Amino acid sequence: MEVEGLLENEKRETHIVADTGQALGCISNEVSPSGMPQLESSEGLSQSENTEADTEKLSAYLEETVPSGAKSSSDDHVTQSGRVGECLKPLDGPLEGGSSTSTGCISSKPDFSKLKGEICLDNLSIKELHEVFKATFGRDTTVKDKLWLKRRIAMGLTNSCDVSATTFVIKDNKLVKKDNEDGFNNVNLGAGKEHLAVAVEYNEDLLNNLSSQIDEHQTTSEVRLGNNVVENNFASEDLAADQRAAKRVRKPTKRYIEELSEAESKEYSGRSIASTKSIGFRPLSSKAHARPARNVSLEGRTVITRLDSLGGFGIQVPCVYRIRRSRPRKNVTALLKFHPSGMGMTATFIKKGFDVHGSQMDNGSMNKVLEAKSTPEQAPEQFVAESKKETTPTDMGQNMGLKYVDPSGDTSDDNVVTVPTAKGGIRRKHHRAWTLSEVMKLVEGVSKYGAGRWSEIKRLAFASYSYRTSVDLKDKWRNLLKASFAQTPTDKGANSRKHPSMPIPASILLRVRELAEMQAQASLPNLSTGKLSACGGGSVNETRPGYL
DNA sequence: ATTAGGG
DNA sequence: CCCTAAT
Numbered sequence: 054m055e056v057e058g059l060l061e062n063e064k065r066e067t068h069i070v071a072d073t074g075q076a077l078g079c080i081s082n083e084v085s086p087s088g089m090p091q092l093e094s095s096e097g098l099s100q101s102e103n104t105e106a107d108t109e110k111l112s113a114y115l116e117e118t119v120p121s122g123a124k125s126s127s128d129d130h131v132t133q134s135g136r137v138g139e140c141l142k143p144l145d146g147p148l149e150g151g152s153s154t155s156t157g158c159i160s161s162k163p164d165f166s167k168l169k170g171e172i173c174l175d176n177l178s179i180k181e182l183h184e185v186f187k188a189t190f191g192r193d194t195t196v197k198d199k200l201w202l203k204r205r206i207a208m209g210l211t212n213s214c215d216v217s218a219t220t221f222v223i224k225d226n227k228l229v230k231k232d233n234e235d236g237f238n239n240v241n242l243g244a245g246k247e248h249l250a251v252a253v254e255y256n257e258d259l260l261n262n263l264s265s266q267i268d269e270h271q272t273t274s275e276v277r278l279g280n281n282v283v284e285n286n287f288a289s290e291d292l293a294a295d296q297r298a299a300k301r302v303r304k305p306t307k308r309y310i311e312e313l314s315e316a317e318s319k320e321y322s323g324r325s326i327a328s329t330k331s332i333g334f335r336p337l338s339s340k341a342h343a344r345p346a347r348n349v350s351l352e353g354r355t356v357i358t359r360l361d362s363l364g365g366f367g368i369q370v371p372c373v374y375r376i377r378r379s380r381p382r383k384n385v386t387a388l389l390k391f392h393p394s395g396m397g398m399t400a401t402f403i404k405k406g407f408d409v410h411g412s413q414m415d416n417g418s419m420n421k422v423l424e425a426k427s428t429p430e431q432a433p434e435q436f437v438a439e440s441k442k443e444t445t446p447t448d449m450g451q452n453m454g455l456k457y458v459d460p461s462g463d464t465s466d467d468n469v470v471t472v473p474t475a476k477g478g479i480r481r482k483h484h485r486a487w488t489l490s491e492v493m494k495l496v497e498g499v500s501k502y503g504a505g506r507w508s509e510i511k512r513l514a515f516a517s518y519s520y521r522t523s524v525d526l527k528d529k530w531r532n533l534l535k536a537s538f539a540q541t542p543t544d545k546g547a548n549s550r551k552h553p554s555m556p557i558p559a560s561i562l563l564r565v566r567e568l569a570e571m572q573a574q575a576s577l578p579n580l581s582t583g584k585l586s587a588c589g590g591g592s593v594n595e596t597r598p599g600y601l
Numbered sequence: 602a603t604t605a606g607g608g
Numbered sequence: 609c610c611c612t613a614a615t
Binding site for chain 3: 524528
Binding site: 506507523527531 | 602603604605606
């Protein structure tokens with residue numbers, strides 16, 4: 054009963070929500086809590102959802118926001134990215150700092166309780182679900198979606214259980230508060246998270262078929278909130294932390310090590326490639342074992358590239374020392390040139406980069422500095438392009454007609470790894486996750502211009518993305534094809550709970566397969582008659598089967 | 602410079 | 609994603 058009052062309070066008083074945001078360290082509370090009429094993007098969205106779980110209003114709001122967000126000026130992007138930076142920074146701190154406590158909490162018994170919640174709920178009717186809902190959250194719900202109810206209740210329970218160590222216990226599907234005094238903050242946090250996550254999720258359920266547009270938003274919020282929206286949204290922070298750590302310390306691919314050691318061995322002494330290989334292997338595996346204990350505080354990438362750092366085994370793993378065979382690194386001069394003028398304008402981005410990486414930079418790699426400077430180089434161009442382009446009609450109908458703000462547009466430098474080379478060469482290894490919008494653009498481009506005309510596609514459909522070379526497009530397409538064909542036949546087995554990093558956009562995969570088949574069919578006859586049609590010399594389209 | 606493929 | 613061979 055007390056909980057009831059508490060939740061009610063929490064719902065009405067927005068500043069408490071704001072408090073939650075701070076506690077989470079990620080929810081932006083820059084938007085005015087009350088009005089939020091023309092919010093720029095998902096931040097405001099999250100907030101609104103957090104404040105009121107009024108789904109109807111929400112969906113309407115979404116529909117309005119989407120287009121307005123899409124045509125937002127470059128100015129918008131700037132502020133947005135700035136905010137992201139601020140958002141990321143606090144996230145990192147508390148996460149790692151508090152990991153010890155929360156981890157303990159998690160490991161205690163989340164799985165069990167969640168399981169219990171689901172099992173119980175499965176047998177209930179909608180009506181009963183409603184009751185449970187009311188008992189759980191202290192208010193009625195008009196939602197008739199059974200699945201949603203179950204999810205939400207389950208989440209409520211698990212969330213509460215999340216803080217149960219200090220605040221709640223669960224009895225007979227009801228929440229019972231154990232002690233309030235010192236757990237107050239936790240209560241709010243849990244409740245807030247729950248509302249927010251649920252709101253977002255339900256929203257997603259509702260508008261799911263609005264397709265990628267929404268998905269995009271969903272993903273965005275998800276990222277910003279630290280994965281709150283994921284199915285098992287309890288323990289999300291820790292998961293995120295873990296994943297991040299894992300990502301950070303991910304060792305270079307086996308192949309790279311092999312390759313590199315091979316190269317080096319060739320260079321130094323033409324013999325015993327095999328032995329070098331095996332040597333290169335050993336430390337790696339042992340490192341992998343030793344990792345978990347100590348990795349957290351280290352910046353993996355930087356460390357990995359150093360000779361001495363691999364566990365102090367005395368064995369030198371020749372990670373990177375290798376002469377660059379091609380591409381003399383044209384950028385360097387361009388960088389220097391760009392720096393003075395661009396700095397002022399792009400200071401925000403740089404700042405973000407520095408803030409995030411922060412102290413890690415001090416271990417002296419000049420390369421890192423260079424990189425940080427170099428990054429914004431593409432940023433302004435990007436934005437300008439983005440604001441003025443985007444006239445592509447995309448009458449493909451369905452889901453692709455919508456416009457969107459690409460969240461990755463402002464994610465300028467998240468995953469750049471610099472690999473210093475002995476001879477002063479610097480090699481950057483990018484990894485940018487493909488966003489839904491990018492994938493969609495790619496698909497659309499392929500459908501328009503045909504697979505294979507990557508440069509065309511890049512020029513026309515990917516004008517705004519300065520990264521993503523035509524090769525990238527090709528690769529991505531290849532992967533998409535693989536995915537689209539691999540996924541469909543095995544809907545059961547592959548559906549197993551483990552999709553940590555793959556947000557399968559089913560609709561897109563379908564499109565991909567369609568296109569693939571079309572291309573295949575188009576290209577086969579084309580091959581047989583190819584010479585003829587080529588001789589005919591169609592001036593415009595040539596032999597390409599690119600049309601729909 | 603672009604593409605296709607392999608890794 | 610990177611690298612290369614082939615156009």
